Amino acid sequence: AQKITQTQPGMFVQEKEAVTLDCTYDTSDPSYGLFWYKQPSSGEMIFLIYQGSYDQQNATEGRYSLNFQKARKSANLVISASQLGDSAMYFCAMREGGRANNLFFGTGTRLTVIP
């Protein structure tokens, strides 16, 4: 089974609007971490936001927030007030346990912001 599932290959959003990128995960480990990365066309992976499985509150970082629904095993990324520079691939990833070794990545969602 896939550990990270991103069901939206592509999304469009109007500039200044909010958009939600979906991510569901699968793990039996009670301790895990969830990450979102942005990959612009230049190719670099840019860390956006992190949510720990024991965190009581949803993570927020500027215009990014993570809608963490533990029972549903979902960790959707919400981008508020979209900007043209937000157009990129977005990857959801998970680290299992406290091992801090590899991340499991989803297949990504390509977000296009329309002026």
Added chain:
Amino acid sequence: GAGVSQSPSNKVTEKGKDVELRCDPISGHTALYWYRQSLGQGLEFLIYFQGNSAPDKSGLPSDRFSAERTGGSVSTLTIQRTQQEDSAVYLCASSPDRSNYEQYFGPGTRLTVT
């Protein structure tokens, strides 16, 4: 400070040749990771180094792939007898220690096997 650097940025090689990809992690980072990203796909874990511990090689797709990390810093990923299916972007990441959350990625090496 300087981020993770990788070289070369692009590599074109003929099928059957060996290639070496280099990663310079952020100074002081003890953890180093290699991932592979095929066209239009997410990242696939290859190998993980943490300090002086034995590396986690569980993601290496075949015995043609190997990696080493000298002196706990620079890492080299070697692919022997390259195949066309090895064509991908190879990304390196580092983090300060095993308990740190975030991995810092390099710009990647785009490998094309002809």
